[in-house]
Amino acid sequence: MNVTIYHNPECGTSRNTLALIRNTGVEPEVIEYLKQPPSLETLVKLIADSxxxxxxxxxxxxxxxxxxxxxxxxxxxxxxxxxxxxxxxxxxRPFVVTPDGTRLCRPSELVLDILSLPQKSAFSKEDGEVVINAEGRRVR
Incomplete structure (x- = not known):
């Protein structure tokens, strides 16, 4: 599965979203948009597709x-x-693009709506909030 995240490593929501993607076993393309801003065309498409x-x-x-x-x-x-x-x-941030759609993932668990792969293990956000339980199910 091809996944792209427009990421800011200083942002907790972005870090949690990236971790949720990786929890499926996928290594996404990570674009640090502060270092590599999108083109006008890409930005317009991200916004419209979201x-x-x-x-x-x-x-x-x-x-x-x-x-x-x-x-x-x-x-x-x-x-x-x-x-x-x-x-x-x-x-x-973070914008995430997958074959299943594009989302602004705020909160981070919105990424689950566009990831068709299951989570491989339980997952909690940096603040301790449980998103995926021990059975691999979304808590909310």
């Missing part, structure tokens, strides 16, 4: 969102996308 609006794909917390004036309601998608490309930290 069923999100451009504004829904912008990360506000811990970013220059307000300082850049991106909270203004009258900005166009083009202006928002330009800001995301100029400041990749504004791209919400």
């Amino acid at each position: 069923g999100l609006t451009v504004r829904e794909a912008i990360r506000q917390k811990g970013t220059p969102y307000v300082e850049l004036g991106l909270d203004a309601a009258n900005l166009t998608d083009t202006q928002l996308l330009d800001a995301m490309l100029a400041h990749p930290i504004l791209i919400n």
